[in-house]
Amino acid sequence: MTARGTTELPAGLRGFRDVQALAYACAETVAAQLRPGVTEREAARMQRLWLRERGVRDWFHLPFAWFGDRTAFVDFRVPLQFFPTNRALEPGMPFILDMAPVHRGFTADIGYSGCLGLNPVHDKLLADLEAHRELILREVRERRPLREIYEDVDRLMVRQGYANRHRAYPFGVVAHKVDRVKERRLSPHFLGFGARSLKGLASDVLHGHRDGWSPLWSPHKFFDHPPRQGLWAVEPHLGFRGTGAKFEEILVVTDSKDPEESAFWLDDDLPHVRRWAEERTAA
Amino acid sequence: MTTGAGSRDTDGLKGAREHRVRTGGVELCVAELGDPSRPTVVLVHGYPDSKEVWTEVARRLVDDGDFHVVLYDVRGHGGSTAPKPLRGGFTLEKLTDDFVAVIDAVSPDGPVHVVGHDWGSVQSWEFVTVQRTEGRIASFTSISGPSLDHFGHWIKKRVARPTPRRVGQLLGQGAKSWYVYLLHTPALPELAWRGPLGKRWPKILERVERVPAGDYPTSSLPRDAAHGAWLYRDNVRARLRRPRADAYAHAPVQLIMASGDVFLSERLYDDLGLWVPRLVRRTLPARHWVPRTRPDQVAAWVSEFVTANEGGAAPREHMATGKYADRFGGQLVLVTGAAGGIGRATAFAFAEAGARVVAVDRDAEGAARTAELARLIGAPDAWGETVDVSDEQAMEKLAEKVTREYGVVDVLVNNAGIGLSGPFLDSSTADWKEVLDVNLWGVIHGCRLFGRQMAERGQGGHIVNMASAAAFQPSRALPAYGTSKAAVLMLSECLRAELAGQDIGVSAICPGIVNTGITSTARFTGVDAEEEKRRRKRSSRLYGLRNYPPEKVADAVLRAVAENRAVVPVTPEARGARLLSRFAPKALRAIARLEPPL
Numbered sequence: 001m002t003a004r005g006t007t008e009l010p011a012g013l014r015g016f017r018d019v020q021a022l023a024y025a026c027a028e029t030v031a032a033q034l035r036p037g038v039t040e041r042e043a044a045r046m047q048r049l050w051l052r053e054r055g056v057r058d059w060f061h062l063p064f065a066w067f068g069d070r071t072a073f074v075d076f077r078v079p080l081q082f083f084p085t086n087r088a089l090e091p092g093m094p095f096i097l098d099m100a101p102v103h104r105g106f107t108a109d110i111g112y113s114g115c116l117g118l119n120p121v122h123d124k125l126l127a128d129l130e131a132h133r134e135l136i137l138r139e140v141r142e143r144r145p146l147r148e149i150y151e152d153v154d155r156l157m158v159r160q161g162y163a164n165r166h167r168a169y170p171f172g173v174v175a176h177k178v179d180r181v182k183e184r185r186l187s188p189h190f191l192g193f194g195a196r197s198l199k200g201l202a203s204d205v206l207h208g209h210r211d212g213w214s215p216l217w218s219p220h221k222f223f224d225h226p227p228r229q230g231l232w233a234v235e236p237h238l239g240f241r242g243t244g245a246k247f248e249e250i251l252v253v254t255d256s257k258d259p260e261e262s263a264f265w266l267d268d269d270l271p272h273v274r275r276w277a278e279e280r281t282a283a
Numbered sequence: 284m285t286t287g288a289g290s291r292d293t294d295g296l297k298g299a300r301e302h303r304v305r306t307g308g309v310e311l312c313v314a315e316l317g318d319p320s321r322p323t324v325v326l327v328h329g330y331p332d333s334k335e336v337w338t339e340v341a342r343r344l345v346d347d348g349d350f351h352v353v354l355y356d357v358r359g360h361g362g363s364t365a366p367k368p369l370r371g372g373f374t375l376e377k378l379t380d381d382f383v384a385v386i387d388a389v390s391p392d393g394p395v396h397v398v399g400h401d402w403g404s405v406q407s408w409e410f411v412t413v414q415r416t417e418g419r420i421a422s423f424t425s426i427s428g429p430s431l432d433h434f435g436h437w438i439k440k441r442v443a444r445p446t447p448r449r450v451g452q453l454l455g456q457g458a459k460s461w462y463v464y465l466l467h468t469p470a471l472p473e474l475a476w477r478g479p480l481g482k483r484w485p486k487i488l489e490r491v492e493r494v495p496a497g498d499y500p501t502s503s504l505p506r507d508a509a510h511g512a513w514l515y516r517d518n519v520r521a522r523l524r525r526p527r528a529d530a531y532a533h534a535p536v537q538l539i540m541a542s543g544d545v546f547l548s549e550r551l552y553d554d555l556g557l558w559v560p561r562l563v564r565r566t567l568p569a570r571h572w573v574p575r576t577r578p579d580q581v582a583a584w585v586s587e588f589v590t591a592n593e594g595g596a597a598p599r600e601h602m603a604t605g606k607y608a609d610r611f612g613g614q615l616v617l618v619t620g621a622a623g624g625i626g627r628a629t630a631f632a633f634a635e636a637g638a639r640v641v642a643v644d645r646d647a648e649g650a651a652r653t654a655e656l657a658r659l660i661g662a663p664d665a666w667g668e669t670v671d672v673s674d675e676q677a678m679e680k681l682a683e684k685v686t687r688e689y690g691v692v693d694v695l696v697n698n699a700g701i702g703l704s705g706p707f708l709d710s711s712t713a714d715w716k717e718v719l720d721v722n723l724w725g726v727i728h729g730c731r732l733f734g735r736q737m738a739e740r741g742q743g744g745h746i747v748n749m750a751s752a753a754a755f756q757p758s759r760a761l762p763a764y765g766t767s768k769a770a771v772l773m774l775s776e777c778l779r780a781e782l783a784g785q786d787i788g789v790s791a792i793c794p795g796i797v798n799t800g801i802t803s804t805a806r807f808t809g810v811d812a813e814e815e816k817r818r819r820k821r822s823s824r825l826y827g828l829r830n831y832p833p834e835k836v837a838d839a840v841l842r843a844v845a846e847n848r849a850v851v852p853v854t855p856e857a858r859g860a861r862l863l864s865r866f867a868p869k870a871l872r873a874i875a876r877l878e879p880p881l
Contacts, residue, residue: 121659158800159649161627161656163832241631241660 012180013252015106016231017267020250024270026050027097027112034116036091040065040084043097051101058187060100060107060178060197068093071113071244073168083192094122094243100178100197100233102187107178107197109233111248112271125238125245128160130276132236133247133265140253140263143226150174150219153236165239166246175234177204177215178250229253231266247272296338296354301362304355306384307377312362313355313385317345322421322593323390324585325353327382329401329428330515331476331484331508333361335501336400339578340585348586350396353389357381357403359510361503373513375409375431375522382410386419394421396589400574402514404428412530412558422592424537424585427544427571429551431518433558435526437551456548466515473509481505493786494575495741535561537588539581540609543570563588564609568847569743569786576786577742579691583613603637603661607841612637613663617685617692619672619729620699622649624799625749628837629696630654634662636841641685641692643668644699664689672699672725682732691740694844697729698749700768702805704818704879707762709809715763717806722767723774730778734787743786745844748775752795752857755864757875768793772850779849790843793861794836795854796829818881825880 030046047063066073067087071094076082089095093116100109115122132153139149153174157164166174181196188195204215213228235248250266299314314334324344326337334354341352358381359365359373366372386395397420399407408430410416411423429437441449466472475481481504488494536559538552556562565584569577603612616633620626621642627649630642634657642653642665650667657665666689670681685692703710703718726748737744751768753761775791782789802822807815836853843851852861863871 124656124659158623159652161631161652240656241635 012106013266015104016108016178016250019101019103019106020108020110020267021269022051022054022056022103023099023101023108023110024112026054026099026101027110028271030097031095031112031114034089034095034114036089036116038089039086040067040070041086043067043089043095044084047097047099051099051103054103056101056103058102058181058183058196059189059194060102060109060181061194062189062192063097063099064192066096066098066244068095069242069244071096072163072239072242073165073244074242076168079170079191089116091117092119094119094245096244096246098246098248100194102181102194102197105180105183107181108250109176109178109235109248111235111237111246113245113247119243121240121243122245125162125240125243126272126275127279128162129236129238129245129247129272131156131160132238133273136234136236137251137263137265140227140251141259143262145225146217146223146227147219147221148224149227150217150223154219157236157238160238161240163239164237165244166235166237169235169237171216172218173216174236175217175232175251176201177228178231178233179204227253227263229255296335296341299354302388303362304384304388307366307380309358309366309372309381310364311355311358311381311385313353313389315389316341316352316354317350319351319389321349321351322589323351323353323386323393323395324348324589325355325382325386325389325395325397327397327399327403327407328354328357328360329399329403329405330511331500331504332401332403333501333503333507335361335499336572336574338499340398340574340582343578343582344585347582348589350586350589351390353385353395355381355385357406357511359513360507361501365510369510369513371517373510373517375406375518378406379409379413379416382406383416383419394419396420396422396424396585396592398424398426398585399428400426401428401571402511405431405514405518408433408530408532411532411534411536412527417533420534422535422537422588423532424539424588426539426573426581427541427547429547430530430558431522432526432530433555434551435523437554438523439526440554452548452550456551459546459548462546463515463519466512467519472512476508476512477505481508484508488572492570492572492576494572499575530558532559532561535559535563535588535592537563537565537584539565539567539573539584541567541569541571541573543568546571565612566609566845568610568788568845579740579742580614580693587613603635605632605635605637605661606838607636607845608661610636610845611694611841614638614693615641615685615690616694616696617641617643617733618696618698619643619670619725620749621653621667622646624801625794625797625833625836625840626696626698627653628833629698629840630657630665631660632834632837632841633694634658634660634665637661637663638694639663639689640665641668641689642666643670643672643681645669645671672697672728673720675724675728678725678728678732682736685733686736691736692733692744693737694745694747695729695733695737696747696749696840697726697771698747699725700749700751700801702801703763703808704760704805704822705808705810706759710763711808714806714808718763718767719770722764723770726771726774730774734778734782737787738782738785741785743788745788745790745847746775746778746782747790747792747840747844748772750775750791750793750850752793752852752854752860754791754793756860756871758879759875759877760879760881776849788844788847790840790848791850792836792840792843793850793852793857794839795831795852795857795860796826797831797833797836797854798826798829799833802826821881 043065044063098111232251237246256262301314304311328336344350356363404425405428616638618630621630622644640657642650644650647669654665654667670677700722750772753765754768754772779789807818839853852858
């Protein structure tokens with residue numbers, strides 16, 4: 001589970017890493033400001049304002065916030081239910097902040113799980129996500145087909161006693177590609193998704209379909225091929241009886257023959273990774 | 284003022300320190316057990332009883348809970364003297380005087396925990412809602428006895444705005460109160476109790492209420508019952524006509540409701556939240572005399588409540604929030620095949636309802652994992668045990684270990700099962716043996732071992748057997764599996780008939796097509812390994828597409844236990860198959876001929 005040091009990163013990757021770090025900083029700042037009574041809409045607005053102040057003008061998708069059992073997408077039937085509601089945070093409630101800002105043409109897509117006060121179930125879920133981060137990296141390096149990796153993630157979740165909740169995402173993706181976006185004066189968005197990013201994704205879908213690959217990572221037959229090189233925003237999402245937890249960060253896949261170089265996490269200095277390291281030293 | 288021990292029927296209260304307390308013209312017979320420096324629990328008996336109704340519960344509270352237990356005979360009952368004249372001598376005010384005198388004598392410094400059954404509960408409601416005992420009562424557990432004031436308001440509310448439902452509730456409780464009207468007739472009740480009724484009462488209790496025979500009721504019964512009629516005559520009319528408007532409880536209350544009580548309607552307690560700020564509800568599937576018929580459960584709930592409320596009004600740290608928390612809180616539930624699928628979901632559902640869970644599976648890691656997560660979501664305790672249910676000796680060892688370390692199982696869920704598919708003519712005897720060993724013999728071992736323990740304890744229980752929609756839907760693809768599950772279904776029905784007399788319920792659950800791991804381990808006969816692997820994958824995919832969650836089956840299991848249902852088909856296809864098996868078995872036979880799309 002190694003991300004490479006800053007020095008090694010080519011300029012392009014550094015841009016992606018910076019915006020991912022910015023997004024996680026936003027998540028941590030907003031999470032620290034959450035109090036009982038704050039609603040999902042307010043939390044989403046806080047993220048948006050914080051990032052706007054720091055120069056973010058375009059989005060892959062607008063910030064989401066899910067509180068309580070909405071972190072596990074309980075009773076989600078239509079995609080509109082993903083949008084922030086007026087649900088207010090209560091003590092002990094888990095929450096997830098999910099945002100995808102575009103900064104200087106670089107895209108990030110992150111997910112941050114936390115809870116207000118004590119919630120042992122949430123802590124357990126978050127701790128158990130570590131195995132998924134390791135599993136995904138290992139199997140991508142082995143160049144296993146995306147579909148198989150997806151199924152292995154699924155099996156690990158079942159073994160852990162959890163439900164697969166990324167299945168609820170559009171197309172049931174556990175990951176999707178992110179790319180550079182041209183900066184323009186206008187940055188329209190459509191149903192929460194940035195129009196330019198959607199356009200990029202759509203053209204990838206179109207071109208990829210001809211060559212037998214896709215920028216989305218789903219469990220279907222079409223994904224019976226090894227991961228395509230590029231930047232993947234990976235987001236395994238666990239659910240357990242009304243509590244959900246996820247992380248989301250960028251996995252870099254290259255065409256290198258060296259396994260270490262062939263795939264790596266863009267950045268290891270992230271809140272959830274630090275948390276696991278702290279838990280290990282504490283134990 | 285201690286009289287010699289064993290002056291009256293105190294066999295059941297061995298080692299009790301008996302003494303007498305004088306108050307308001309009567310002498311009360313008080314018995315104390317256990318260490319006086321420990322939290323004091325006062326047990327108040329009902330009608331027609333004496334303090335000996337509590338012997339079983341008291342013994343458990345002293346031995347297991349290590350409490351200071353105090354019992355006393357209400358005036359006119361057992362070893363206490365009766366007021367003179369009787370009329371007007373049994374008002375709630377005077378009974379409160381008695382209670383205060385008793386706690387002054389046994390616990391002058393600290394507050395006490397009160398537990399009342401029947402009329403003991405009725406008067407304890409008075410104790411816990413009047414000003415003068417504020418600060419003297421740390422908690423109150425009410426068993427089968429409402430507050431007359433709350434009851435009065437309950438009636439007033441329904442008479443004042445009589446919707447059809449409310450009228451129905453009024454008439455229902457009105458019918459259940461037949462004996463109250465009889466007790467208001469002059470002289471007749473006394474004659475009956477001192478005559479034939481008193482003589483036959485122990486047999487009636489045994490037969491109708493299923494109270495185990497023994498040293499209860501005591502020989503003072505005719506006199507107790509004759510005097511006790513004045514409890515009704517002095518209080519019922521007065522309080523129901525003019526209920527107090529300020530009958531708010533000043534201590535936390537635990538309400539134990541016997542769902543099979545023929546004297547009290549469950550609806551009586553619907554508005555209780557208005558009167559009791561800190562209320563915990565419990566439901567027991569039993570009749571009226573639970574201190575005699577369910578002493579283990581009553582003592583366990585009282586212990587838990589007393590401990591939680593010891594040391595002032597400390598908030599309860601952990602209270603399960605599941606739907607059936609009132610029914611399964613603190614009970615011991617054993618689930619086989621608990622490392623995944625329906626078994627794991629069932630273990631979690633019981634954990635959410637506050638039950639203690641034993642998760643049994645061949646897969647040690649999976650069972651331990653289930654136990655670990657169960658503790659996180661509400662189980663006060665949970666254990667993983669590694670056992671193959673088809674192994675008779677291992678099951679015997681498990682039963683012995685569970686009883687020794689965790690107690691007698693209250694709810695047993697025989698869930699472990701394996702799948703086998705393929706034509707009969709291509710199945711070997713080894714295939715058959717494997718399926719029957721797990722699916723049928725596993726259930727037999729479970730029922731035999733744990734069912735016997737439940738029966739021997741004699742305090743009820745429940746067995747859930749996981750059958751299948753294949754138990755009534757024949758299929759050319761599932762001869763062995765369907766046979767094993769049909770056997771489980773019939774076993775459950777027979778066992779239900781056999782154990783009904785001992786208040787042990789038996790339910791068979793028929794889930795249908797549920798998204799679990801059974802398809803990924805199922806065996807397919809008559810095909811090579813490659814084809815078997817393909818079929819496993821394919822069936823897993825189909826089950827995944829159907830995507831009926833095991834959590835819904837788990838909910839059905841809890842509902843089946845709570846409502847004591849006999850056969851519960853779960854998914855729509857299982858319900859449909861059951862319906863067809865009754866009204867159109869030919870259609871089922873036609874379906875049975877279809878080759879499954881694998």
